[in-house]
Amino acid sequence: MTTQNKIKVAQFGLGPIGLEALKLAASKPWADIVGGVDIAPEKIGRDLAELTGLPALAGRKVYPDIEALLAAARPDVVLHTSVSKFAAAAAQIEPIVQHGISVVSSSEELLCPAFRDAHLAARLDSLCQRHNARVLGTGVNPGFVMDVLPVVMTGVSRSVSRVSAQRVVNATTRRGPLQRKIGSGWTPAEFERRFAEGSAGHAGLKDSVALIAHCLGWKLDNITETGRAMVADHDITTPHVQVKKGQCCGLHQVGVATMNGRSVIELDLKMYLDAPDPHDAIQIEGEPPLRVRIEGGVAGDHATVAAVVNAVPRVLAARPGLRVMTDIAAPCLA
Amino acid sequence: MTTQNKIKVAQFGLGPIGLEALKLAASKPWADIVGGVDIAPEKIGRDLAELTGLPALAGRKVYPDIEALLAAARPDVVLHTSVSKFAAAAAQIEPIVQHGISVVSSSEELLCPAFRDAHLAARLDSLCQRHNARVLGTGVNPGFVMDVLPVVMTGVSRSVSRVSAQRVVNATTRRGPLQRKIGSGWTPAEFERRFAEGSAGHAGLKDSVALIAHCLGWKLDNITETGRAMVADHDITTPHVQVKKGQCCGLHQVGVATMNGRSVIELDLKMYLDAPDPHDAIQIEGEPPLRVRIEGGVAGDHATVAAVVNAVPRVLAARPGLRVMTDIAAPCLA
Numbered sequence: 268m269t270t271q272n273k274i275k276v277a278q279f280g281l282g283p284i285g286l287e288a289l290k291l292a293a294s295k296p297w298a299d300i301v302g303g304v305d306i307a308p309e310k311i312g313r314d315l316a317e318l319t320g321l322p323a324l325a326g327r328k329v330y331p332d333i334e335a336l337l338a339a340a341r342p343d344v345v346l347h348t349s350v351s352k353f354a355a356a357a358a359q360i361e362p363i364v365q366h367g368i369s370v371v372s373s374s375e376e377l378l379c380p381a382f383r384d385a386h387l388a389a390r391l392d393s394l395c396q397r398h399n400a401r402v403l404g405t406g407v408n409p410g411f412v413m414d415v416l417p418v419v420m421t422g423v424s425r426s427v428s429r430v431s432a433q434r435v436v437n438a439t440t441r442r443g444p445l446q447r448k449i450g451s452g453w454t455p456a457e458f459e460r461r462f463a464e465g466s467a468g469h470a471g472l473k474d475s476v477a478l479i480a481h482c483l484g485w486k487l488d489n490i491t492e493t494g495r496a497m498v499a500d501h502d503i504t505t506p507h508v509q510v511k512k513g514q515c516c517g518l519h520q521v522g523v524a525t526m527n528g529r530s531v532i533e534l535d536l537k538m539y540l541d542a543p544d545p546h547d548a549i550q551i552e553g554e555p556p557l558r559v560r561i562e563g564g565v566a567g568d569h570a571t572v573a574a575v576v577n578a579v580p581r582v583l584a585a586r587p588g589l590r591v592m593t594d595i596a597a598p599c600l601a
Numbered sequence: 602m603t604t605q606n607k608i609k610v611a612q613f614g615l616g617p618i619g620l621e622a623l624k625l626a627a628s629k630p631w632a633d634i635v636g637g638v639d640i641a642p643e644k645i646g647r648d649l650a651e652l653t654g655l656p657a658l659a660g661r662k663v664y665p666d667i668e669a670l671l672a673a674a675r676p677d678v679v680l681h682t683s684v685s686k687f688a689a690a691a692a693q694i695e696p697i698v699q700h701g702i703s704v705v706s707s708s709e710e711l712l713c714p715a716f717r718d719a720h721l722a723a724r725l726d727s728l729c730q731r732h733n734a735r736v737l738g739t740g741v742n743p744g745f746v747m748d749v750l751p752v753v754m755t756g757v758s759r760s761v762s763r764v765s766a767q768r769v770v771n772a773t774t775r776r777g778p779l780q781r782k783i784g785s786g787w788t789p790a791e792f793e794r795r796f797a798e799g800s801a802g803h804a805g806l807k808d809s810v811a812l813i814a815h816c817l818g819w820k821l822d823n824i825t826e827t828g829r830a831m832v833a834d835h836d837i838t839t840p841h842v843q844v845k846k847g848q849c850c851g852l853h854q855v856g857v858a859t860m861n862g863r864s865v866i867e868l869d870l871k872m873y874l875d876a877p878d879p880h881d882a883i884q885i886e887g888e889p890p891l892r893v894r895i896e897g898g899v900a901g902d903h904a905t906v907a908a909v910v911n912a913v914p915r916v917l918a919a920r921p922g923l924r925v926m927t928d929i930a931a932p933c934l935a
Contacts, residue, residue, distance in 0.1 A: 422932020598756020
């Protein structure tokens with residue numbers, strides 16, 4: 268494959284996930300990394316070879332915005348891994364799309380963006396179509412185990428009456444920021460207060476519910492979400508946090524959708540320290556009934572980066588517009 | 602939804618699977634059944650309401666070929682459930698495609714048709730593009746559990762070194778023709794002789810292997826297939842067959858692909874009477890490793906019909922051409 272045939276890739280957001288995405292993309296024979304964008308002053312101007320430890324990226328720089336990047340290189344696609352909220356993501360993505368450049372994002376609220384803001388989604392879709400660009404939100408959760416995979420299972424269903432999924436993540440084996448984000452060491456009341464005000468908890472559970480409903484054509488009454496602290500029943504020490512018995516050691520978050528007064532979607536997520544039996548499970552009630560289990564579960568961080576990078580060729584092959592995972596080609600390693 | 606907006610559907614092949622596909626399609630609010638095609642003299646001219654037991658289909662007839670159907674109605678899509686072999690399927694499908702009508706087929710060898718006959722696949726693809734039609738092969742096995750689902754799982758993989766899957770079907774709970782097809786009551790030697798000559802065994806295992814390799818971009822050394830008899834360890838009586846201890850009660854078929862001398866894909870299928878613990882399982886070796894299990898497995902006949910009908914809207918939305926399941930939108934209930 269010559270450099271001319273390769274997909275030119277830039278990375279927007281050079282935090283831990285962005286750097287991992289960049290490194291994975293750089294390992295693909297189809298990708299040619301052309302540069303990065305980050306607003307952090309200490310990153311601007313630095314060389315991607317230095318930031319990633321990959322000598323092959325020498326000469327590719329970090330720019331403060333997309334215009335500065337475009338003065339040096341023209342990507343076909345931008346990997347966007349900087350923010351969770353749709354409005355914030357759209358503000359960063361619109362200037363990229365205006366140049367006819369497609370975007371694959373890990374923004375949780377881009378999974379099913381019309382659910383978050385139908386008006387903004389229509390505007391971004393229209394911008395994409397005008398400039399022949401595609402925008403997609405993906406990841407592992409949201410983006411795969413509790414939404415796309417259940418939807419894919421219904422491909423062999425004659426009828427579906429209810430979809431449920433459970434995900435249990437042992438946070439002890441995960442990175443420090445995640446161990447802190449789930450409230451490790453807080454009081455249970457502190458976690459629940461912060462969850463209620465939106466400053467703690469897993470982002471994207473409602474988006475997973477919304478994507479399932481969108482795909483099945485279900486007009487929901489509403490989607491509710493609860494978040495409780497998991498309480499440590501023993502002292503726990505990891506390289507990153509210390510938790511005493513009785514303190515919060517993680518979260519138990521549940522998203523439920525009702526239709527005609529009946530619960531039709533229920534997604535149950537537990538992420539906590541020393542969680543036994545980590546796994547993902549899906550049940551499709553209908554004909555035939557389906558019960559799926561992923562032993563050990565799908566590891567979040569590494570797999571999220573994989574989902575973003577793997578989506579690139581499929582996004583570029585899709586029709587222009589704001590796309591969701593279930594209207595581009597079936598997921599696949601790229 | 603008005604009749605004008607509906608997808609006009611015709612059924613090609615009115616055997617047991619075709620009739621089930623027709624009945625399921627007729628239950629969909631988006632489908633308008635316009636007629637059927639079958640070569641059997643005793644079916645030609647009959648009313649689909651009578652054949653299916655669905656009064657709503659009154660006035661839709663069975664025609665001897667696509668030209669006769671077209672004189673009465675113009676489908677947007679034809680459900681094709683008549684033959685397994687690619688060459689035979691292509692001979693039936695080409696006259697349909699020439700009218701710009703798309704086809705969703707349960708033909709096992711249409712799952713990854715270029716593997717069976719690259720020249721014929723290219724010709725059919727070109728015909729589709731010239732006439733703005735799409736052709737897709739789908740089903741449950743092949744078509745989902747041992748090929749599309751493993752491929753979809755790799756969408757969250759950073760790397761994949763090997764794919765394996767096992768399917769155990771308890772044939773006692775299945776229809777009579779399947780119980781006979783797997784060799785129930787034959788001697789084990791008789792099953793193995795017939796398997797070797799190609800007149801017994803499960804069709805499509807090599808096609809599943811080929812689709813996985815196609816999606817992962819693997820250039821295989823070769824694909825080998827073995828078929829052994831499962832031998833009854835007790836007398837078995839079903840409503841359809843009687844098997845004595847020591848006779849064949851089903852099959853154990855294995856497809857293996859090697860690349861650079863190493864086994865990289867292994868699909869292991871057991872279908873036999875009184876099989877304990879029916880299930881489907883998938884292992885992806887790579888980063889992260891993935892272990893998936895479907896408790897009880899995906900029921901074959903009903904789900905095959907669902908896969909065919911569910912694919913219709915996604916096939917019509919795809920680019921013209923000969924398509925495989927992994928280059929149209931992700932599977933979903935329709």
